[in-house]
Amino acid sequence: MKKLSILAMACGCQIWVLCTALGHLLTLSSGLATPRISFPLGSPNRPLQHFQIQDVSNAVTLLLSNDESTLFVGARDAVLSLDVSQPGVFTMKTKMEWKPTPEDLKVCYQKARTELHCQNLVRVLQHINATHLYACGSYAYNPHDTYIVKDSLTMVKDPSNSNVEAKGRCPFNPFQRSTAITIDGELFTGTTSDFWGKKAVISRHLSKDGRPDVNLDKDTSINLLDEPTFVGASTDPADRKVYFFFSEVGKEYSFPDELRVSRVAQVCKGDIGGIRTLQKSWTSFAKAQLLCQPPKDLPFGLIQDIARLQPAEGASTQMLFYGLFTSQWSPNKSAVCVFGIKKIKAVFDGIYKEFNKESHQWNPSRKNYNLGRCGLRNASDSVLTMARLSFLASDVVTPVGGAPVLVSPDQHYSRVAVLRTQAANGKHYTVLFLLSESGWLHKIVLLDGGHHIIEEIQVFSQPQPMANILLSTAKGVVFVGTSERVTKVSVTQCPLYTSCAQCVLARDPFCGWDHASGVCARVSTSLHFGQDVEHGNVTKECGSYNRAMPDPVEKMYISINAIVRLDCTKPTNLATLIWKSPKWDTLPKDLFIQSREGSLVFWANYDTEGTYHCVSVERGFQETIANYIVSLSASPHSFALQPVQKRTTSSDNIQSKTSSEQENSMNQEHANTMMDLDEVDENINWEEVLNPATPVPTPHLPYTQTDSTTPGKALGTQTHRSNIIESFEPQMAKSYHSELIAVSFLLAVCVCVFVLAGLYGWRQRRTFKLGDQVKSEGESLSFEVSGVKPTTYQFDNVSNNAEHAGEM
Incomplete structure (x- = not known):
C-alpha cells in the first residue's frame, strides 16, 4: 500500500506539472516589457569605460573600498586595485601577482585538470579590517588563502603554508559557485570542501575571542545540504544571524525527477556548538524554502543571485532581499521575487519538519521553541538532538505581494543589483539592474502597476563563463566583471535626452526636465523638474512644448520617375512612426510604402512632390522628428525612365509633338502607370533595390540631384539601400x-x-465526302475559298458510290 501511495503521489505531481504548464501556455499574461532604448556595444550615445590589460582575465571577484573610491578585483593569478574616484578615470593603481608554483601546476596536471582549472582564480576577496583584505583562490585545484595590505597590495601571510586551513573557504573548482562574507573580522563561507566538489559546508573561520571555528554536523547519516549551489550571503545588522541563499535538491518532495528548490539558511554569528552533542557544529542551523511562483504557473526553483536593499535611515520599512530566479523546466525564463526579513524570521520561528532516519522521510513536527534559536551552547542533549533532526522549516518563505515583481519569458538573467532613489515628486522608486547571459544590462524601474525597462546596454558580446556585477551607490555606477575585462556603467545618462518630451517619456526616476536651464538633468528636491515616472505624461509636464518643425528642413531635388526614399528612424523602441503630408488628401495612399524601419518610399512625379513630415508617437504624444520638401529637378535626363509599354512611339512622332503635348503625355503616362511595377520590371532590379545588403545599381535609373547632407535618398543614383516592408511584398x-x-x-x-481550326477542317472534309455520293463519274466539282486559288477536283467511281448509297 505504501508503494501504491507513493506511485499515486508521483503521478499526481506529474499531472499537476502538466496542467500548470498548459495553463501557463494558455495565459501568457506576465511577459517582460520591451526596453525603451537599446545601446549596442560601442554606442557613442551611451559610452562605457573598460579596463583590460594583458595577461589579466577572469576579473569577476569585485570588492569596493569603504569610501567606494577604489575597486579591488580578484582575477586569474592576480589581485588588482583600480582607481574609480573620478567619473572619467578608470586606471590601475597596483597589481599583485599570485601564481601557483611549478610544482603545484605539475601536481594539478597529473590529476587530469586543464590548464585553466590549474590557474589560481581568486574567488574570495573580503575586508578583514580597516587595513587588510582576505583573499582565497583555487590555486591549482588546491585552495590557498592570504592576507593583503590594501594600500600596497602586498601579502602578509605566505599562502603556501595554509593548504589545510583554506579548504572550506573557497572551492577547489574555480568555476563552482560559492559565497563568503566577513562580519567583525570573522569569515562565513558557503562552499565545498573536497576535491570533487561534493561535500558542501557552511562554516565560520577566523573566529575571534578564543571561539572555535564551526562547521556543519559531521553526522553523515543526515544530509543537511543536498547538492547545493550557493549564490549569496547576507546579515541583518539588527540581528545576530547570518543568512545563506542557495538552491538544492528538495528531498522533502516525493517527486519522480530530481526537483531543485531555492533555500535560505540561517546560523547565529556567535554559535560555538554544543558541549557533548554537536561539538564545533552549528546548533542554530535551519533552512527554509524560498517560493517564487507566478499565478497559474510553475515555480521558479533555481535562485541565481540575491541583492540586499537596506531601508533608508530612520525609515520604518524592513530590509528586503531581491532574488533572481530561473526555471528548472524553462531555462530561458527568469523572475525576480522580493522577500522581507520579517517573513524570513517568522518562518524560522515557526514549526519544523522532523527527519526520520529509518524511512528517510520528513514528517510534520510540533512547535519547538528551541529550534532556530541562538544560545543553545548549554542546552541538553535531547534539545540538541532535536535540533540535529529538525532543521527544515515547515512553512515556506513567500514573496512580498505573493508574486514576482517581474517575469521574463525569454531572458536568462544571471546577476541582479538593486537601489532605491527619490523622484522629483518625493516618491521613492526601486531600480533593478539585471545582467543577462547574452551580455545585456537591463535597467528597470518598478512601478505601482508593473515595471518599465528604461534602457538596455550591451556590455559584452561573446558568452562569458563567469560574470559578476557590483553596484556603487555613492558613485552612481555599476561595475561588470567578466572573463575579459571590467566595465563601468553609469546608472543614468540624463543629458542623452535632448528635449523635454524625451526626458519625460524616459520615465527615469533619476532624470527630470529642468525648465530653468532647458536640459534633462539629475533630479533634485530643491528644483522643479518635469517628470512623470508612472505615466510619462508629456503634455502635463512639458506644457505646450512640441518640436513640430525641426530645423533645418531637408530639401530634395530629384528627377521624375526616380524612386525616392525619405529616411526616418524611431527615437525609441516603444515609439511608432507615421508620415503626414498634404498629399494624403489628394492621392491614394497605396502610392506610398512605409518600410519596417519607418522610411517612406514612392515614385517621383508631379503629383508626389511636396512636403512630408515624419512623426513619432509614444504614449499618445506626437512629435515631428523629420521634415522633407521633395521637388522635381529640371534635369534634361528627367524623362530617361519610361514604362516599357509606352516606348512604342517612333522618334519622328516624338519630335513632331510640341513641348506642351510631351508634358501632357508624360503626366498622363505617370497617372496610369505610377504603381504598376510590372511595367518597369525589365528596367529595375527590384530584388537589389529593396535588399539592404548590397548597393543599388544606377545604370537603369535616371540622373537625380539631392543635397549631400540630405538623409533622404533618391534611389536612382544613391548607393543607400531601401528597406522594404511586408506590405510591399x-x-x-x-x-x-x-x-x-x-x-x-x-x-x-x-x-x-x-x-476550332481543327474542327473546321474536319467539318469541311466531311462535307466533301457527302458530296461524292451525289456526283456522277467524271463530273468535276470546282469551289473557291477566299484568298486561295480555285482548284478543280475530279471524282471517279461515282456509280460505285451511288450503288453503295442505294444499298444503305
Missing part, C-alpha cells in the same frame, strides 16, 4: 500573379483557336 506578388494569369489566358486562347 503582396504588391510584388500580385504583379507576378497578374502576369501568370495573362500568360495562361493567352495560352488558353491559342489552344481554343487551334481546336
